[in-house]
Amino acid sequence: MTNVNSACEQLFPLGFNLVTSGEMIYGEAKTSKGVVALLGTINSAPIGVDLAFALAGKVLEIIQNYPQRPIIILVDTQGQNLSRRDELLGNAGYLAHLSMCFELARMRGHTLISIVYKEAVSGGYLALGMIADRSFALDSAQIRVMALSAMSRIMQISLERLEELCASSPIFGPGASNYVALGALDAVLANDLSSPIEQALSQSEQLDQRAKLGLERGGRKLAFEVINLVINAHV
Amino acid sequence: MRLENISGLYESSARERISLILDAATFQEILPPFKRISSPHLKTLGMPIAFDDGIVIGVGLFEGKKVFCAAQEPGFMGGSVGEVHGAKLTGLLERAAIEKPAAVILILDTGGVRLHEANAGLIAISEIQRALFKARSMGVVVIALSAGSNGVYGGIGIVARCCDYVLITEQGRLSVSGPEVIESQKGVEEFDARDKALVWRTMGGKHRYLQNEAQAYTKDSIKNIRATIAAYFGKPVPLSLEELLRQHKSLGQRLEKFSDCADALDIWTKMGIQNPDQIPSLDDESFITIANRVRDHD
Amino acid sequence: METFEFKFGPWSKQSKLSNKKPIIVGVVGSGNLEVLVEEVDLNGGTKFYLETSIDGFEKTWQAVLADFAEQERFANTIITINDGGATPAVVQLRLAQAAQQWKETP
Numbered sequence A: 001m002t003n004v005n006s007a008c009e010q011l012f013p014l015g016f017n018l019v020t021s022g023e024m025i026y027g028e029a030k031t032s033k034g035v036v037a038l039l040g041t042i043n044s045a046p047i048g049v050d051l052a053f054a055l056a057g058k059v060l061e062i063i064q065n066y067p068q069r070p071i072i073i074l075v076d077t078q079g080q081n082l083s084r085r086d087e088l089l090g091n092a093g094y095l096a097h098l099s100m101c102f103e104l105a106r107m108r109g110h111t112l113i114s115i116v117y118k119e120a121v122s123g124g125y126l127a128l129g130m131i132a133d134r135s136f137a138l139d140s141a142q143i144r145v146m147a148l149s150a151m152s153r154i155m156q157i158s159l160e161r162l163e164e165l166c167a168s169s170p171i172f173g174p175g176a177s178n179y180v181a182l183g184a185l186d187a188v189l190a191n192d193l194s195s196p197i198e199q200a201l202s203q204s205e206q207l208d209q210r211a212k213l214g215l216e217r218g219g220r221k222l223a224f225e226v227i228n229l230v231i232n233a234h235v
Numbered sequence B: 001m002r003l004e005n006i007s008g009l010y011e012s013s014a015r016e017r018i019s020l021i022l023d024a025a026t027f028q029e030i031l032p033p034f035k036r037i038s039s040p041h042l043k044t045l046g047m048p049i050a051f052d053d054g055i056v057i058g059v060g061l062f063e064g065k066k067v068f069c070a071a072q073e074p075g076f077m078g079g080s081v082g083e084v085h086g087a088k089l090t091g092l093l094e095r096a097a098i099e100k101p102a103a104v105i106l107i108l109d110t111g112g113v114r115l116h117e118a119n120a121g122l123i124a125i126s127e128i129q130r131a132l133f134k135a136r137s138m139g140v141v142v143i144a145l146s147a148g149s150n151g152v153y154g155g156i157g158i159v160a161r162c163c164d165y166v167l168i169t170e171q172g173r174l175s176v177s178g179p180e181v182i183e184s185q186k187g188v189e190e191f192d193a194r195d196k197a198l199v200w201r202t203m204g205g206k207h208r209y210l211q212n213e214a215q216a217y218t219k220d221s222i223k224n225i226r227a228t229i230a231a232y233f234g235k236p237v238p239l240s241l242e243e244l245l246r247q248h249k250s251l252g253q254r255l256e257k258f259s260d261c262a263d264a265l266d267i268w269t270k271m272g273i274q275n276p277d278q279i280p281s282l283d284d285e286s287f288i289t290i291a292n293r294v295r296d297h298d
Numbered sequence C: 001m002e003t004f005e006f007k008f009g010p011w012s013k014q015s016k017l018s019n020k021k022p023i024i025v026g027v028v029g030s031g032n033l034e035v036l037v038e039e040v041d042l043n044g045g046t047k048f049y050l051e052t053s054i055d056g057f058e059k060t061w062q063a064v065l066a067d068f069a070e071q072e073r074f075a076n077t078i079i080t081i082n083d084g085g086a087t088p089a090v091v092q093l094r095l096a097q098a099a100q101q102w103k104e105t106p
Helices: A004-011 A049-065 A084-088 A091-107 A122-127 A148-155 A159-168 A176-181 A194-202 A210-217 A223-232 B014-021 B040-044 B083-099 B115-137 B155-161 B179-186 B196-203 B205-210 B222-230 B241-258 B264-270 B276-281 B284-294 C058-072 C088-104
Strands: A016-021 A024-031 A034-041 A045-047 A071-075 A077-080 A112-116 A119-121 A134-138 A142-144 A187-189 B028-030 B055-062 B065-072 B103-108 B142-146 B165-168 C002-008 C023-029 C032-039 C046-052 C077-083
Touching: A004 A016, A004 A024, A004 A071, A004 A194, A024 A049, A024 A194, A034 A049, A045 A049, A045 A122, A049 A091, A049 B241, A071 A091, A077 A122, A084 B196, A091 A112, A091 A122, A091 B115, A091 B155, A091 B241, A112 A194, A119 A122, A122 B115, A122 B155, A134 A176, A134 A194, A142 A176, A142 B115, A148 A159, A148 B115, A148 B179, A176 A187, A176 A210, A176 B115, A187 A194, A210 A223, A210 B115, A223 B083, A223 B115, B014 B055, B014 B065, B014 B103, B014 B222, B028 B083, B040 B115, B055 B083, B055 B222, B065 B083, B083 B103, B083 B115, B103 B155, B115 B142, B115 B155, B142 B155, B142 B222, B165 B205, B165 B222, B179 B196, B196 B205, B196 B264, B196 B276, B205 B264, B205 B276, B205 B284, B241 B264, B264 B276, C002 C058, C023 C088, C032 C088, C046 C058, C058 C088, C077 C088
Parallel strands: A034 A071, A045 A077, A071 A112, A077 A119, A112 A134, A119 A142, A134 A187, B065 B103, B103 B142, B142 B165, C046 C077
Antiparallel strands: A016 A024, A024 A034, B028 B055, B055 B065, C002 C046, C023 C032, C032 C077
């Protein structure tokens, strides 16, 4: 059972502080590269309009008050909030706004690092985490699009068949190692949690390397090639 | 295909939509079907592939100006995003950041991630988003259009709202979670997916325009859609602190005013609309007149 | 999924290649299909390559495509079909559309 405090104790041995505000957490940590901002969610938070708005507000605060301070995104979410109210109020807009605030931070020199310490799902992870320059997950973390049983129902493919496919392909299953193979995660963190983060802080990466990594690791053999074919096509 | 019989986008295919929206006979497709760049994952599942993996991308002219255009094919796998489909769109946006066309027009019609490619689809959507930001940071205006049969859902709903502008028609929808997903996870009390009127009040074109989730609303006619798109040329929205603070304030006000509203009718009432229950049945022109009186302008 | 290849003709051994651009009609979906038509040096014949999600209709496809090939006599043409379970009526429609467009292609 990972909670954010125990994760931070291992991630930031030089010290950290976290404030809880509903299902949002924020604070700072000391690293050998200086102080970094912490921002994220707890309790498998479903991200709806209120939480997305609060998170975006914090990103804007960091941009305005702490120029170029790296932001470490601590992710534990069950995805976008599945609720009539949040769709009524326009959750797409709030999640997009959160994404754009992170993008602005990156453009203004804030290194973005995300760490899934427990769970990350679909639209919630898209806006809070996948936007980072470098992404990590603890080895116990679950990252997925949807529960396999729900997928089975919608796709009309038996659960057994999907589980079979999980064994031979990183495309379906929820493990963090799948997302490494597909190029979306830099690495799974185990044992030494802080060194990879220290290293990521000193090697900022502005370009999206995930398709290339997906090819190198064999999880996605076509994405990188197709992107380049499109860029170079003669029209 | 006989294009002169098609008056709007709703029932047309991706290829037809591009032919109708862009200047006649100017579209040059990138990675056309004869290249056979299709999904390896669908093959593994024993499912039919499409030679364009359900998305048509390329370059053309719009009122004589060079534009990039993408259209998702609603009939293939619900317009959903798989590895190849997503990479085509990412590549187009990355190319736009380099070539800087006058605009990128995204004719979206999708349920979001293609479950048959699950994790690869989700990552693809994130890559599309990054490439979109790259294009926008180079000053390229990116316009998303929701006029289609599936709506614009899932992660692509988020991507659409990351574009400079969203244009929507009455039939268009824009959301993150679809009605069926909400109902299946939270129950019919939370959302009755078969209640079409509820779906459109909550996620449909008119509501999205009223609350400024969509910046433009048009009648589903080629003439009107083209005129609406044309109006945004040369008007990229900057990705700046000033702009995001402004949007943040606006989104905060939306929460303050409408947070406790149970239904769109309550929202429309609070906005000052006299007969909110008539909004769904209003014709486009009448609706636009009323909407423009009450909605916040950017 | 089933895959078939059918060859018909040759219709004329003298036909030259004319650098025709490929065309596509239809959409792959439940009850629908896409038809890609390309010019390829086949010594004057027509070839069909078909992938279909509905098993067990090889003879039907053979008959339908043989009729079409005989009727149109497209020399040096390969017609590739991705079928998502279209009815005979839809198949005929798409083939007719493809034939029309191919004839209109310079």
